[in-house]
Amino acid sequence: MKASDISGMTVVSLQEGAKLGQVDQPLFDLGARQLRALHVKGVSGISVLPFDQIENIGSDAITVVTSQITQTPGADSVGQGLLDLHTLRKLKIVDRDGTFLGTLSEIEFDPMSGQVTQLTAHKGGVLGVGGTTTAIDITANLIVGAELLTVNSNVVNSTIADSDTVDSSTTNSSTVDSATVDAVPENLASKNVTTETTDSPRPPLSPNDPSSADAEAEIPSRRY
Numbered sequence: 001m002k003a004s005d006i007s008g009m010t011v012v013s014l015q016e017g018a019k020l021g022q023v024d025q026p027l028f029d030l031g032a033r034q035l036r037a038l039h040v041k042g043v044s045g046i047s048v049l050p051f052d053q054i055e056n057i058g059s060d061a062i063t064v065v066t067s068q069i070t071q072t073p074g075a076d077s078v079g080q081g082l083l084d085l086h087t088l089r090k091l092k093i094v095d096r097d098g099t100f101l102g103t104l105s106e107i108e109f110d111p112m113s114g115q116v117t118q119l120t121a122h123k124g125g126v127l128g129v130g131g132t133t134t135a136i137d138i139t140a141n142l143i144v145g146a147e148l149l150t151v152n153s154n155v156v157n158s159t160i161a162d163s164d165t166v167d168s169s170t171t172n173s174s175t176v177d178s179a180t181v182d183a184v185p186e187n188l189a190s191k192n193v194t195t196e197t198t199d200s201p202r203p204p205l206s207p208n209d210p211s212s213a214d215a216e217a218e219i220p221s222r223r224y
Contacts, residue, residue, distance in 0.1 A: 003028075003035070003085050003107040006057065011040050011049065015066040021047070023062065025084035028107065028116070030142050030149070035114035037079045038062075040070065047071065048079040057111040083144065091149040093121045093136070101134050104149060 003026045011020040021042030029036050038049040053069040054062060064070075071077040085107065093101040102123030109116050117138065125131025136142075141152040 001057070001109060001111045003109060006038070006062075007085065009057075010061045011038075012061050012063050013065070013067045014055065014063055018067065020049075020064070020067050020070065025086055026107075027079050027082035027084050028088065029082055030088070030116070030119075030144050033116040033138065035109045035116065036082050037077075039073075039079065039084060046073055048073055048077045050078045051114045088144075088149075091144065092147065093149045093151060095151045096153065101136070101151070102132070105133065 006023055006026055009023045011023065012018070013020055021040045024039040024041040024046060026035055027037040027039060027048075028034065035051050037051055038054075040047050040049050047070040049062075049064065049070050053064055055065060056063050071079070073079060088104050088107070091104055093104060095101060100123065101121040103121065104119065105122035106118070106120040107116060108118035108120075119136040119138065119142075121134045121136060123132055123134075136151060137153070139153070143150045143152065
């Protein structure tokens with residue numbers, strides 16, 4: 001499940017039959033590859049919902065047994081020291097070779113265990129269109145700082161150029177091949193027509209050949 005999909009989901013208390021609020025931000029411990037808690041925004045403000053107190057994450061809502069399991073943000077809450085998705089997306093990602101991979105664009109996690117299953121970096125493009133997306137190996141050693149997220153191992157699972165265009169080399173090659181194939185019979189056909197429709201007289205094949213008679217008719221008779 002994508003972390004961006006959980007933002008805005010309603011949190012419901014099963015025991016009280018009440019809506020506690022909506023998910024404001026998921027809170028991650030990237031070092032442990034784990035979704036630890038949720039910031040829930042209700043009528044009374046922000047509360048912290050520990051992930052291990054969640055009953056189920058459904059398609060429309062998140063259920064908990066009771067509202068009593070939520071915590072007040074602060075030093076004693078499970079959310080202390082965790083980073084929310086909004087903050088993580090601002091971090092620039094650099095690998096061990098000093099290559100800038102972009103910024104963190106998406107985190108995917110297992111909704112049953114909270115385990116992070118995929119990290120994705122993105123760079124380039126305009127207004128979210130185009131650029132390059134890099135999937136980071138989930139086993140890579142990640143260090144989260146104030147401004148950077150450093151990846152201290154071989155991290156790239158795949159790099160994809162985000163583009164709607166078809167490979168020009170493939171397109172051009174097929175176009176050239178098609179044009180060449182189509183041109184050959186046309187050229188041959190034109191040569192054959194030229195050869196067959198020529199006005200040049202051919203020599204008579206025999207004395208009885210009609211062409212021979214026509215040729216003699218055109219030549220004045222001679223007396224010897």
